[in-house]
Amino acid sequence: MEDSYLFNAGKGAVFTHDGKNELDASIMYGKDLNAGAIAGVRDVKNPISLARKVMQVSKHVMLSGEGASDFAKSQGLEIVTPSYFYTDRRFKALQHIKNEEKISLDQDEKTTMLYSDPDNKKFGTVGCVALDKDGNITAGTSTGGMTNKRWGRIGDSPIIGSGTYANNKTCGVSCTGWGEYFIRAQVAYDISAMINYKGFSLGEATKEVIHKKLTKLGGKGGVIAIDKYGNMQAMFNTVGMYRATMDDQGNLEIEIYKGH
Numbered sequence: 001m002e003d004s005y006l007f008n009a010g011k012g013a014v015f016t017h018d019g020k021n022e023l024d025a026s027i028m029y030g031k032d033l034n035a036g037a038i039a040g041v042r043d044v045k046n047p048i049s050l051a052r053k054v055m056q057v058s059k060h061v062m063l064s065g066e067g068a069s070d071f072a073k074s075q076g077l078e079i080v081t082p083s084y085f086y087t088d089r090r091f092k093a094l095q096h097i098k099n100e101e102k103i104s105l106d107q108d109e110k111t112t113m114l115y116s117d118p119d120n121k122k123f124g125t126v127g128c129v130a131l132d133k134d135g136n137i138t139a140g141t142s143t144g145g146m147t148n149k150r151w152g153r154i155g156d157s158p159i160i161g162s163g164t165y166a167n168n169k170t171c172g173v174s175c176t177g178w179g180e181y182f183i184r185a186q187v188a189y190d191i192s193a194m195i196n197y198k199g200f201s202l203g204e205a206t207k208e209v210i211h212k213k214l215t216k217l218g219g220k221g222g223v224i225a226i227d228k229y230g231n232m233q234a235m236f237n238t239v240g241m242y243r244a245t246m247d248d249q250g251n252l253e254i255e256i257y258k259g260h
């Protein structure tokens with residue numbers, strides 16, 4: 001999905017205020033709670049592969065910027081020129097937001113960042129949660145962040161517990177949405193904690209965190225999640241969220257708007 005220009009991750013990522021693409025990603029393994037994350041990377045073709053290397057090869061959990069790129073090179077990952085990530089559609093979205101910013105200077109900056117970009121209403125971050133036959137859960141998330149971000153802004157996607165979390169005892173979660181709120185609500189970890197400490201089902205936990213906690217804060221977005229029994233859940237408070245599930249028989253379901 002990072003290689004598809006349609007999603008806000010890898011190729012097709014949104015633009016920063018300065019017209020650059022800065023990529024964030026994270027991955028977590030539920031068996032041993034090992035995790036890897038990278039933030040603000042500009043030249044690594046597949047950010048999620050780099051996050052995975054951080055998890056598997058380094059002693060660290062999170063690397064950022066040029067240091068993360070240096071580590072990618074040392075691991076032989078594919079490096080691209082920053083222009084590889086460019087797409088017209090995303091660049092136009094940045095111009096659109098900047099124009100609106102000029103028109104409505106009195107508007108709250110955060111509101112402008114989110115709502116004046118039509119594409120951003122669907123966010124477009126990519127995420128994956130999986131349960132294997134041995135009961136191991138993995139969660140991963142990759143994103144370009146939010147259009148018009150600046151000052152090295154980092155969202156929830158590379159933050160373990162906010163945008164990504166996995167624990168074999170409970171569930172795996174990957175988030176998309178307005179990152180600042182997902183960080184403040186610790187969305188991914190909180191869903192796992194509700195299952196762990198309160199005995200909630202996956203459905204109850206995702207509903208509580210998205211429709212009560214996050215919504216009350218004013219946050220917009222959603223999660224995909226899978227629990228240790230293989231139950232799958234997509235919960236969001238936006239109009240739609242592109243998602244697909246596949247069971248152990250290979251049955252594929254693809255949905256965009258609210259479920260039936």
Ligand SMILES: NC(=O)C[C@H](N)C(=O)O
Pocket residue numbers: 008123124125143144145146154155156157163175176177178179180
């Ligand atoms: N597109 C997204 O989902 C944005 C991401 N959650 C962020 O705030 O960086």
